Amino acid sequence: MTNQRIFSMPFAKVYPLYVQKAEKKGRTQGEVDEVIRWLTGYSPTQVSRAIDQSVDFQTFFDQAPRLNPNVSLIKGVVCGVRVEEVEDPLMQKIRYLDKLVDELAKGKAMEKILRSE
Structure with missing residues (x-):
């Protein structure tokens, strides 16, 4: 799938x-919402x-109030790609x-997912 197809994919289909x-x-859905809000600054x-x-996705991230200042602490591999090495800024977001949701699904503590420690 090309980046352009992913960028134009409705967030509502992936959510x-x-x-x-x-x-x-x-x-829970509430936890998914919490990580989305943490990352994007959305209410x-x-x-x-x-x-x-x-x-x-393009609009979702373009209109995000603010990307969390601790976003650089998100490291690791998702879908076979090391997130900190993704060159396209939108694809990296x-x-x-994806990485935050993976960590949630893997049972990681919310404090660690939200990089509060």
């Missing part, structure tokens, strides 16, 4: 997959609006989100 992945491992209302309006 349920994030929730499903987390719930399969005993986590709960803003996340819901982005989903309802079916904005694409998408991979950061």
Whole structure:
């Protein structure tokens, strides 16, 4: 899949997959929402609006209030790619989100996922 196809994919199509992945491992939709809000600075209302309006990933991240200042602490591999080495800024943000959801699904403590320690 090309970057352009991913960038134009509606966030609303991927969001349920994030929730499903987390719930399969005993986590909650609320926790998925928490990591999304931590990464992007969106409020709960803003996340819901982005989903309802079916904005694409490009718009979702372009309109994010602020990327978390601790985003550089997100490291590791997701989908076979080391997130800290992704060159395209938008793709890197998408991979950061993928990585956070992966960590959630793997049972990592929320404090560690949100880089609070």
